[in-house]
Amino acid sequence: MSVHFTEDTGSTRKYKFRRIQTGTIRFKVKAAHDVAICLSSDNEEEPEDMYEIFIGCWGGGESGIRRKKHDDVCRIETPDIVNGDEFVGFWIKIQRGVIKVGRSGQKHAFMTYSDPETLLHATWYGFSTGWGAEGEWVFPDDDDTSSSSSSAMSSSDSEAEDINNLEDRPIQYKRPARWVPAKSGYFPRHPVSGGEGPDGEVFVGMAHHEGAYVLGMVVPDHGCCYIPYGGDAIPKSEYFVLSNPGSVTLSWEPGSMGKAPSGALQGGITEDGEALFIGRVSVDGEVSVGKVHGSHGVCYVPYGGKEHAHKHYEVLCVRNVPCRV
Template sequence: MADNIELFTEDKLEYCFFPNATGFIQFRVRAPHDAHLALTTQAAEVDPMYEVFIGGWGNTKSIIRKNRTKPDVAEVPTPNILSEGEYRGFWIRWDHGTIAVGREGDPAPFLSWADSERIPIEYVGVCTGWGANGNWIIQPPNATQNGAAGRPGAAGLAGGQCWVSASSGQVPPSGFAGGEDNGEPLYVIRANFNGGLIPGKLVPSHGQAYVAWGGAENPVQEYEVLCDFLGEWRATSGGNIPPNAVPAGQSEDGEALYVGRVVHDGSLTVGKVQPSHGVLYIPYGGQELSFTDYEILVS
């Protein structure tokens, strides 16, 4: 396995690029403010590109920007998120147009945005500026993929998960079955739908997967299957999300979504948990059905 990349960035706002097409990067940075990262198609500042500013504006907020254009597409207050005296760890995931940024050891992103355009990211750049220098420790791509690196169609996710692209009812050999309907296993999937990355169910005999959205059970032909996963289910209700719950996507507004399941009409059906709504939504019988008591997937 390759060694970590260690580098120093001056107060120049000039990106240092390195290849990374895995969809995931994990790193640690020591800087007083303004740790900037670029996700690009080339080893240069060219459109299309995304930028993530961590601890910008005097270490008060973090943002996502597209094509160096204002207004920023996503912004959250993050006071004192960086430190000049110690390394702080973070991860960034880009997957089917969704950019998610999180802290080391925390599987839930603190900043995310879903883009309708899918940009093929091939390079990551880092820099500091606005009066800040930075020291970086960047893990090599194979070390951050949690077993998914090098597998065709695979995309890693913080927290030890592996999502493998599939379509038309296909199930990867290590697919995670989370439900059952008339004796047929239902697999945990997620799929891009109307600007969100939505957890749902795969019914192999139907040749497609389904996600709950907009009051309906929506069929999808292309999806990602949760694989190589050793989690378990925990009973909960409402918006009570256990700290080790599995984040599997985000709504069109950037809210983290989780995987849940419930028994309905004799079927153990998988769906999405949306914390702000306080319910589990399942796709079933052509409808989006909600439940306040359910099981949630935890790692």
């Protein structure tokens, strides 16, 4: 995964922009102090209206949120929150008119702001360091926002080539979706979200295990895909991520007792050749993605280090597009 560098921009806050891909922005940064992320409706050099999120600023011991470059709408003490010698992970979530900022691996935000006005519709985010600090950044969704459509097509072709070169290939769909080989936290373009898990957003994943392709969930902050198997939640550092390169409309539809609704995406296969479907359930109020095993009449999901079985669940479906494999 690429490491991006930001210079000390002093007080000017010159941002490097990236397009927002999902509802949660995740990044790791190595900087002594004065880390800044902006949320904007465009990628101009200096947008007229945006949110700025400051982490480890004002001498290094405070964090805050600013609107329109001058209105500090939130400011809290956060001593030693960033580090100039090692990467520290953060997430920013924009949801229901609220901006939440938290640390990787922690469910609850350490900084929250609810805009009394209409929340600015942000489609871009920028990153910067200043006031004497330089920074190194890593983004799990590493997608160069300056890429042209032709370069995006090249990336897609490269992913297809990676799949074709595998000796033991997983199920491939005719077009609605694509399994992309990945490892250690890598993400392809357009990953399919499974919802909000215990440590933030999770994505639909699959891994080869004991002669089967077992469905599970990729947790970005953990750098692995957890699959339910044999009573355990097994972390796999090499896995597949389901991507949606054609931006086909996918939906989660109710299912029960091992049955899958019309349009369900077959996602995996057991060691005995039985088809598995992509399912998800809520465990203790958190989403977990796993496998609908028809002959067992349940959906198995990984959670808390164990495999959990549920008779009622949701199944990932695609509409108006042939989805048989």
